[in-house]
Amino acid sequence: MENIAVIGLGQFGTQIAISLTQKGFEVTAIDQNKDVIMNIKDMVSDSVIVDSTDEKDMRAINIHSVDKVIVAMGSNVQASLLTTALLQRMGIKKIYVRAINPLQESILKSMSIDYIINIEKEMGIQFSNSISTKNINKYIEISDRHSIIDTVVPEFLIGKALKELHLRSHYGINVVGIKTRVPEVDDTGEIRYSIKMMDIPDPNYPLRKNDLLVMFGTDEKLNSFLAKDS
């Protein structure tokens, strides 16, 4: 299993370290703050208190033996850049670095860092997409023109099945999922509804009011399809 080091255990770094450990990776959490390491050590494979800008200490912990290193510090731009430069000098091939502003991004690009992530910018874009589509619950862009969205079944499709609708040939959109409310009995014997997504959209299932369609297509086709109902 892959060996990944996460340096800088702020909120973002901590979430990565925990998620990757849950996925079965060998995760080494690195931070200079003892309390931070104390809080995370039971949730990751390995953790160490070290200043990631210190070459001697970084060599001592054998960091060049990992497959990937994630430099996850946010506000401490100086530590992030120095750590990145050090990792490069030590010959680490796969370095992922978080940037919090465009200037830091351009410095990282000139250092030939392939994977730069600006979480405030990326989430700002994703959030604007999700808030700007009426009746649409989730909206993520897959290319600069394609998206996958989640929308309530439009009025004009209620009671019809995908098989008879030919949405791909008529509207150029691909329905990849149907989410429907499923009754479940909880431990108090109460019936509660939860939203479940079919493994594969059932082409014969008559769509119900309040079901959700997960659709893929170009923004243009999705928008004209959605415009049909209003």
Place this chain on the structure above:
Amino acid sequence: MENIAVIGLGQFGTQIAISLTQKGFEVTAIDQNKDVIMNIKDMVSDSVIVDSTDEKDMRAINIHSVDKVIVAMGSNVQASLLTTALLQRMGIKKIYVRAINPLQESILKSMSIDYIINIEKEMGIQFSNSISTKNINKYIEISDRHSIIDTVVPEFLIGKALKELHLRSHYGINVVGIKTRVPEVDDTGEIRYSIKMMDIPDPNYPLRKNDLLVMFGTDEKLNSFLAKDS
């Protein structure tokens, strides 16, 4: 067109304000810092320098006339909570609030705030997903079992067309897109390749080495499909 106010123009708030303005929304940017407002005012519909925890000033700028308010402050948790409480007291219906830790999230939940966004946590999860799938360039979860991924065309499919492959009936996965390298001539007359995604995947197109397939399905089906090639 909808009227949206964004309060707290840090990196996240600024990106939202700019993206929503580009999408044609009437965006009012609100921040107590004059320099911040000076930097953003040409990129949004309207902007105002005000302390969002001050009821008198907030009433004076007529904030209760907007459709949605986004409380985008990050580290200033106190200002964020006080602003949210004030907006609720003023009767604003659609309030979206950023939280930077679980305690703040639980406070917002007890205030019945519907939309809470923790960008470090959300991006930590998305990033772990994208880094943990070999050969896979982008990996976003659509439900707790379904994902949309981006992967290099596996060896065993090279030269074949989707039409003859029946990937949905054989593997339970839905190919929603094909990305291929397209030669373009730049202004110096050089030929450069850029990756373009077909509007709709062409069922007759023989897949080439290094094309990318964008696929949707349950994680289980996607993983077994990907395992075929290794």
